[in-house]
Amino acid sequence: MKALLCVEPGRLELVDRPAPPAPGPGEAAVDIRHVGICGTDYHIYEGKHPFLAYPRVMGHELSGVVAETGEGVAIAPGTPVVINPYLSCGHCVACRAGKPNCCTSITVLGVHGDGGMTERVVLPAGNLYPAEGLSLRDAATVEFLAIGAHAVRRSRAEPGTRALVVGIGPIGLGAAIFARIAGLEVTLLDASAERLAFARDRLGFSAGFATGADAEAQLMAHTGGEGFETVFDATGNVKAIEAGFTLVAHGGSYVLISVVKDRIAFADPEFHKREMTLIGSRNALKADFEHVMASIRAGRVPLDALVTHTTTLAGAVEDLPRWAHTKDGLIKAIITVGG
Incomplete structure (x- = not known):
């Protein structure tokens, strides 16, 4: 063969x-x-x-x-x-x-x-x-989408709450799509203007921001200074992961989908004053595969x-x-x- x-x-x-x-x-x-x-x-x-x-x-x-x-x-x-x-x-x-x-x-x-x-x-x-x-x-396509679906399920985010997806390669886009299916208010952050335009024009994600020196200020203004109840990182980039901690709302959760070889550092006072939940998300389970398949059949992907x-x-x-x-x-x- x-x-x-x-x-x-x-x-x-x-x-x-x-x-x-x-x-x-x-x-x-x-x-x-x-x-x-x-x-x-x-x-x-x-x-x-x-x-x-x-x-x-x-x-x-x-x-x-x-x-x-x-x-x-x-x-x-x-x-x-x-x-x-x-x-x-x-x-x-x-x-x-x-x-x-x-x-x-x-x-x-x-x-x-x-x-x-x-x-x-x-x-x-x-x-x-x-x-x-x-x-x-x-x-x-089910396996790569299931990774994002698993991350959303791990987050236990409530419908109607704000979610930020950082890094919109295929895994990040999968997380964004299944966050939207879960009823979250989804915002995207990425370094690529082309990817952001694709997500807007082809996938219908109207809230997208480019990374840069003023990205944090723009995102906080977008949320009325409150941040996001859930932040998903799909960048695989240490600096991006560390920057994401400050975008999580008080009482919110940070879900790390991507994995890096290096250590991740964050300010403990900022972490504690938010009573933040830090969640690792790895691969996917049968329930996630089934959720993705059902969503494809329903025309939602x-x-x-x-x-x-x-x-x-x-x-x-x-x-x-x-x-x-x-x-x-x-x-x-x-x-x-x-x-």
């Missing part, structure tokens, strides 16, 4: 690989149909991922069709599915608490092991969610606007490197694998 292999940083090859073995008990073989290209995939290609061994088949935003099942699997061959790429142990403290998204020994497809930029994978059947009512292209670029598995050898360096107009790129 064909696979797109990142042999080493800066080098992609379309290679032939043996098909995976037949699925064992509790497993299913899935023929991959579409793969969303994530920021993580670009980082892997560029050699910026800190904990990755090459060569690696990337890809964790996946849709496919069940091809074959092992013993004890209820899902039928021929079923279109969304793939949850987070493989958990099932018995650690987080898994026992119903939080396999932060399993102590989690394996993410395409990062800790080979992923879905290939023609077939074998996975635990519990990681497959029937994609009834979704196109297979749309099904490949503007996927035709979000999916801006497409390619094939062979075409990605040239397209992915180009998109890694030139992101003008790029929101979400989708690879078509087969079918």
Whole structure:
């Protein structure tokens, strides 16, 4: 079978690989149909991922069709599915608490092991969610949107309250969309005028501000000096994360979706006088995938606007490197694998 292999940083090859073995008990073989290209995939290609061994088949935003099942699997061959790429142990403290998204020994497809930029994978059947009512292209967007949906659910923000999303790449836009679905009053902050214009003109977010020296003053004026009941950070930038603390309203919450390698510092008096809640949000749970799928079926997610670029598995050898360096107009790129 064909696979797109990142042999080493800066080098992609379309290679032939043996098909995976037949699925064992509790497993299913899935023929991959579409793969969303994530920021993580670009980082892997560029050699910026800190904990990755090459060569690696990337890809964790996946849709496919069940091809074959092992013993004890209820899902039928021929079923279109969304793939949850987070493989958990099932018995650690987080898994026992119903939080396999932060399993102590989690394996993410395409990062800790080979992923879905290939023609077939074998996975635990519990990681497959029937994609009834979704196109297979749309099904490949569910995972990245679920990250934002999970962050919104973690925030427990009340409908009608103010939310600020900082950083409106695909993850931030997903958080903004699901914050709006949750009934929050959403404001956006980003360094890119192009992204802000896209969010305004294509997605309907009218309140958007550019980062800069006067951004904090503008945002505080926008809220009557009160700040935002919930701030979501999706920047992956230390300085942006630290600046976000001052934008949280008294009694509000700060949700960190992005992760950075460095330490984050904040003024403890400012944190305490607000009685601020600081929340980490990692990956997503089955409930978040299901919420995203239901929202797509209901027509509440503007996927035709979000999916801006497409390619094939062979075409990605040239397209992915180009998109890694030139992101003008790029929101979400989708690879078509087969079918």
